[in-house]
Structure formats: structure tokens, C-alpha cells
Amino acid sequence: xxxxxxxxxxxxxxxxxxxxxxxxxxxGYSGLGATxxxxxxxxxxxxxxxxxxxxxxxxxxxxxxxxxWAEKAPVRTGARTCYSERRDVQRENAxxxxxxxxxxxxxxxxxxxxxxxxxx
Numbered sequence: 001x002x003x004x005x006x007x008x009x010x011x012x013x014x015x016x017x018x019x020x021x022x023x024x025x026x027x028g029y030s031g032l033g034a035t036x037x038x039x040x041x042x043x044x045x046x047x048x049x050x051x052x053x054x055x056x057x058x059x060x061x062x063x064x065x066x067x068x069w070a071e072k073a074p075v076r077t078g079a080r081t082c083y084s085e086r087r088d089v090q091r092e093n094a095x096x097x098x099x100x101x102x103x104x105x106x107x108x109x110x111x112x113x114x115x116x117x118x119x120x
Contacts, residue, residue: 058098095116099112
């Protein structure tokens, strides 16, 4: 029983980023209760969704030509809601990072996960 519970907890805290039917459409999951975030490369839109108890946070980072990462403004939302904002990516085909976190009771980020992937 402990092994199954541990595996379930580990799965819930992992971030999953995979292409969907639309090219460049990325999804992620983080934290207890599956706080979610999404990046849609076709519209440069970042979405954060909260779970039943906590808000969500999603931030996109774009790798620059010198190897550094430009951080776009994060998107935040409350519990049981989703919110999207456009974050223009000027370096098309650059490496991207999507950071997804659960928001704690005082708005602090917690249970963050990061996934790096190639932009379209």
C-alpha cells in the first residue's frame, strides 16, 4: 500500500509536457491536486489553472542567443479558475522552459516543476 501511495504522490507532483494535436501546444501539471499550466506556441499564450484548494502559477522562459534565459511575466490565478495571458516569444524555435507551481495560502510559489522543450 505504501508503494502505491508513494507512486501516486510522485505522479501528482511531476510535470508533464507533451505535444497535443496542435503543434506547439504544451501542457503541464504540478503540485498536489494537479495545479496545471499550459503554453500554446501558436498563440504565445500562457495559462495557469488552480486546483480545488490553491491557485496556480505558470511562467515561460525563453533561451537567448548567449545561453541566458529571458523570463516572461508569470501568470497567476486563484483556486478553481484558469487565467491566460499572451507572452510574446520573439526568438522563434528557441528552447523554452515552462515553470508551473501551486500557489500557497499567502501567494507564495510551492511544488514547482520545470520542463524544457523546443519552441516551434
